[in-house]
Amino acid sequence: MKNSREIMEILEAYDLTGSYRAAAELAGCDHHTVARYVQARAEGKSPTERQHRARPIDEYLAKIEELVVNSHGRIRADVVHRRITAMGFTGGERTTRRVVAEVKASLRAGSRRVYRPWITEPGLWLQWDWGEGPRIGGRRTSLWCGWLAWSRFRVVIPVFDKTLPTIVACLDTTLRRIGGVPAYALTDNEKTVTTMHVANIAVRNPEIVEVARHYGLTIRTCLPADPETKGGSEATVRIAKADLVPTDANLLEQYPTFGHLEAACRDFCEEVNTRVHRATRRKPAEALAEERGRLHPLPKEPFAVAFGTTRRVNWDATISVEGVRYSVPHQLVDTRVWARFNGDELIVTAVAEDGPAEVARHDRSTPGSPQIKDEHYPPREDKEGDRxxxxxxxxxxxxxxxxxxxxxxxxxxxxxxxxxxxxxxxxxxxxxxxxxxxxxxxxxxxxxxxxxxxxxxxxxxxxxxxGLETVEPTRPSEDHSLQPGTSAWSNFGIADEKEEL
Incomplete structure (x- = not known):
């Protein structure tokens, strides 16, 4: 196939000479090629359009199209080749692969989805999704990635699990960082949000409905197997994982503690929300200040029912759950916290000014075996100083x-x-x-x-x-010994002999 420049040179050579052979000599090609391009120009056809030549596989083309359409374009070319070979096709597999690729391309062109751009409106949509976080001490973590659609404001929160109480805590924290409540929250169809689908209708988890009613928003979920309905939050997940999860590409070091991961997430949010967004040409933090005027006010108290049962922190920075004492950070003494069991773990949640947050996590224990962690208490004073x-x-x-x-x-x-x-x-x-x-x-x-x-x-x-004088130590010779001598035994028995005489 000649390119456009070569075709123009062939046609110019023919116009100059008026002969197929002479033009072929000038253009450096065969005279049949010159004749083909001149004839196509005369018929008003595109010179680059190739003429279809009869092939042995053409008689099986209808069957190939049937297989591709019935499989919705998922059938492999080697499977098609075996099917048509059994029908009598004697050509090679390479030919089959080429034809199957052409049929699949035609099928995609005929059934391609066309998307209308989503023109967002301020104060309407909040989206969230989950990303796989780094491991902390061999333990898996997850990244809550929230995204306010109009202002592009992002919130990333690391967590250990994706249970409903954790979702409520992350949602409350996100809304308090945003400073208001949008009309809708869009997310994926996890069991904590959607329990099942009946006739393609999502059946909401009644607990998440109570949470949404408390904050005054509506929970929406994307269509199954249709990630385009929440592409903004997926982009947030992709960017967060690229900047926060250590890989061989970004050369990040492993996080020694969960607190280091939390600090890294806060720094990441501060960075992405204060730099100019490529699409809006403005900083998300500045756009959020404008969008807050369209958000609903936040309730003063978070939805704390899902956090578990309330407990009062004793003076020794412990709470009692089922007769077992569990430690919490000493800053929470004489405050109220929420405790719940998640499998074999006890999770303690506290509500601060910026929303609820997990403050302690213990392995489940039995009465008589308290769970106390040293990091929950201030450094001990040096008792040796009293001496x-x-x-x-x-x-x-x-x-x-x-x-x-x-x-x-x-x-x-x-x-x-x-x-x-x-x-x-x-x-x-x-x-x-x-x-x-x-x-x-x-x-x-x-x-x-x-x-x-x-x-x-x-x-x-x-x-x-x-008065002690320091003298050099001396080493006794071989003749000196501390063993007492035997001279005292020399007179033994002499007195008795004299008495007998």
Missing amino acids: TPRANSAEEAAFLALGPGAASWLIEAGAAGARRVKSKMAEAVALAKLHSAADVDRALGSAAIAGRFAENDLIRILTYQV
Whole structure:
């Protein structure tokens, strides 16, 4: 097949020479090719339109079309080839594949869906969908991806499950971040939203209907197997996963804790909502400020029935559920939380100013086995600090000023129940005036190690240490031994012999 430029050169060569063979020599092609293009131009046909040539597979074309139409374009070419081969076709599979591709293309062209652009209106549509999140400590997470259609404002919230209470918490949080309630909320047909379809009519989950009635919006779901009805939220999921889920492509590091993932989602929302959107040419945060005027007001209290049963947080930052104590963050002491069981886990939800949020999650336990997590409590104070001496008078300060040995002596003397501790402390301060404070402190440290707190023990140790001369250690020779000698046995029995004589 010649391209347009080559065809024009052939026709110009023929117009110049008026001969098929001469034009063929100028254009570098066969004279039959020149004749074909000149004849097509004379008949008013397109030079690029190829003439159909009879093929052996043409007699099976009707059967191929039947198979493709009946399978709605899903039948494979190798299956078609086996069917027509059994009918007598002797051609190759490559020919069959080419014809099947042509028939499928014709079928798609005849049944292609044509979409009308969705012109959104402010204050009407909120969409949400789920995306697979990163693993935290080997545990799966999900990403709630909400999208306000007109302003393109996005909200991404990480969660551990997709149960109805979690959906309610995410929906409430999204509405409070938006600052109002739209007229409709569009999502997928999950069991938490749609329990079944009867004659292509979605039957809503009655609990989600109660949630929608509380917030004053209508829950709508997309058509089954028709993702085009909520393409905006799916795009939000795709972008969120590309920026938040670690892969070999984005080179993101794994999140050590769930809190790090929450912080990353907040940063992502801040980034995408404050940059100019490609379609609207404005920032979603600025468009949201305009759309808020068309949103319904939010109820003051969230729909908390789905969060479970209420519990009051005790002074020790624990709640009691079925006779078992579970810890919650210590900031929630004397507040009300909601607790519910999800399988073998207890989920605790608290409602803050920006909406409900999961604050604790424990494995289900039995009475007598409380579930306490260290991260729910502030760092413990250093109890060893209570054993550090702190002076409360001038005498105590003078004694402790001698050094660490004095502090050790006081701690050990107190533990041993020594008598006349204060007088002995005054004695040590007096000795520091006769000797150096370092010598007295070393003597006090030695007394603390040896446990000597009696009268005059300190001055004996000090006198010994001050008068002690340091000498080099010596090693005894082979002739020296600590074994006592046997000279005392030399006179054994002599006295008895003298008495006999």
